[in-house]
Amino acid sequence: MSGTPDMTVALQDRFLRDLPEMAVRWQAQTPPDPRLLVLNDRLAPELGLDPTWLRSPDGLRFLVGDLVPDGATAVAQAYAGHQFGGFVPRLGDGRALLLGELAGEDGCLRDIALKGSGPTPFARGGDGLAAVGPMLREYVVSEAMHALGVPTTRSLAVVGTGRPVQRDTELPGALLTRVAASHLRVGSFQYAAAAGDTGLLRRLADHAIARHHPAAAAAQRPYLALFEAVAGVQASLTARWMLIGFVHGVMNTDNMTISGETIDYGPCAFMEAYDPETVFSSIDFWGRYAYGNQPVVAGWNLARFAETLLPLISESTEEAVGLAEASFGVFHTRYDAVWAPGMRAKLGLSADADAADLIDELLALLKAGHADYTSFFRQLGAAARGDGGPARELFDDASGFDDWLPRWRALGPNPESMDRTNPVYIPRNHLVEETLSAATAGDLEPLERLLQVVTAPYDERPGLQRYAGPAPEEFGAYRTFCGT
Numbered sequence: 001m002s003g004t005p006d007m008t009v010a011l012q013d014r015f016l017r018d019l020p021e022m023a024v025r026w027q028a029q030t031p032p033d034p035r036l037l038v039l040n041d042r043l044a045p046e047l048g049l050d051p052t053w054l055r056s057p058d059g060l061r062f063l064v065g066d067l068v069p070d071g072a073t074a075v076a077q078a079y080a081g082h083q084f085g086g087f088v089p090r091l092g093d094g095r096a097l098l099l100g101e102l103a104g105e106d107g108c109l110r111d112i113a114l115k116g117s118g119p120t121p122f123a124r125g126g127d128g129l130a131a132v133g134p135m136l137r138e139y140v141v142s143e144a145m146h147a148l149g150v151p152t153t154r155s156l157a158v159v160g161t162g163r164p165v166q167r168d169t170e171l172p173g174a175l176l177t178r179v180a181a182s183h184l185r186v187g188s189f190q191y192a193a194a195a196g197d198t199g200l201l202r203r204l205a206d207h208a209i210a211r212h213h214p215a216a217a218a219a220q221r222p223y224l225a226l227f228e229a230v231a232g233v234q235a236s237l238t239a240r241w242m243l244i245g246f247v248h249g250v251m252n253t254d255n256m257t258i259s260g261e262t263i264d265y266g267p268c269a270f271m272e273a274y275d276p277e278t279v280f281s282s283i284d285f286w287g288r289y290a291y292g293n294q295p296v297v298a299g300w301n302l303a304r305f306a307e308t309l310l311p312l313i314s315e316s317t318e319e320a321v322g323l324a325e326a327s328f329g330v331f332h333t334r335y336d337a338v339w340a341p342g343m344r345a346k347l348g349l350s351a352d353a354d355a356a357d358l359i360d361e362l363l364a365l366l367k368a369g370h371a372d373y374t375s376f377f378r379q380l381g382a383a384a385r386g387d388g389g390p391a392r393e394l395f396d397d398a399s400g401f402d403d404w405l406p407r408w409r410a411l412g413p414n415p416e417s418m419d420r421t422n423p424v425y426i427p428r429n430h431l432v433e434e435t436l437s438a439a440t441a442g443d444l445e446p447l448e449r450l451l452q453v454v455t456a457p458y459d460e461r462p463g464l465q466r467y468a469g470p471a472p473e474e475f476g477a478y479r480t481f482c483g484t
Helices: 014-018 057-063 132-147 186-194 198-212 214-218 222-244 291-313 317-327 329-346 356-369 373-383 399-409 415-421 429-440 445-454
Strands: 023-025 035-039 075-077 081-083 086-088 096-103 109-115 154-166 170-180
Touching (some): 014 023, 035 132, 035 445, 132 170, 132 445, 198 222, 214 222, 222 317, 291 317, 291 329
Antiparallel strands (some): 035 154, 075 096, 081 086, 096 109, 154 170
């Protein structure tokens, strides 16, 4: 990297070399007045990056894409996607750039990418920029998800650009430096398939296999094995979302990764009062991406993925369709293999406990009682030791819970394991909004405090009671926005 004697960052350009038809060489806009808002000091060393260097002038230039390592080429990636069910054949990185792939301390490749770095040829009339609030939202929520054990893209840094962004009002601009296993998505395959270029589709599939699912290469039908691998990791991911009450909010096919990581924290939020119909996104008018619909939508997205792979699975379309349909069982099997044990663990029950009916009954009680999902499971641990305690108080009418409680206790729940499974702290919606408002106004102290809380979600600490409860009534109904 020219001009940086203190640090050498060896970025690779595998995506560009393997798939040049899906990469547009581009340059990030140079921010007029870059200022580091938050740096992930835990993540940086895992990537072989020195946090001290990242805080230096050259490090800051690297974080905003102004100083690209020698031999690397920043690109905007092309992809397509079904957005709320409607297919768009050409989407792509409208305000994002892939700087390149970096081998971390563990030897695994990770993408280093920017979000909010200016318009690209895929910008579709947008300004390609981002505001401080949405970029910090992604930082907070993605790092909380990581702490909760959910596969996710990570946030390395958020940098204020010094360039105002015009939305409903003028807002301070920022960009995010994002780290991902890769940015390959179902929409990437839809783009290649829509181009009608089987050679490109095959190279993309081979690239995905090598990057994420190498065992598929040795299978009798490697591209069918690729589908099954992606279906498996996405089933596991969706089940983990459901276990913690996470609502992604925009499960378009261009937001479903091949790696099985959560990506795009636009209109996301955590459910408080348990209700499968919970929707936060201001544009999800029909509840397509409601909390309870997420497993169904994941399956629908995977069906679109399977459609792109049909020419690779078999020369016979009829045979390819039959094989793909038969492979869909992988999704349901893997989902159940994560969801059911996960719910037993939340209830402190052993792996062999027959608790399916008890779980269904409890979820019905939570819905009827509008009980706070996160608080209930955390406080239920105390009920294993004595009476219903704080968990009982979450119900307006606790009679159903009083009937359920002794039958659960009879299964011998372990309260200590429950405390290791059920978080005390999640990014509560009202606290996130409070934090982002303060940061937009220039006060970063609430952000630092919230990050300390949500990145240690199972460790209950004195003085943090306000971080552990649902929003006050005056907060009202919560709506999120895509952040563009």
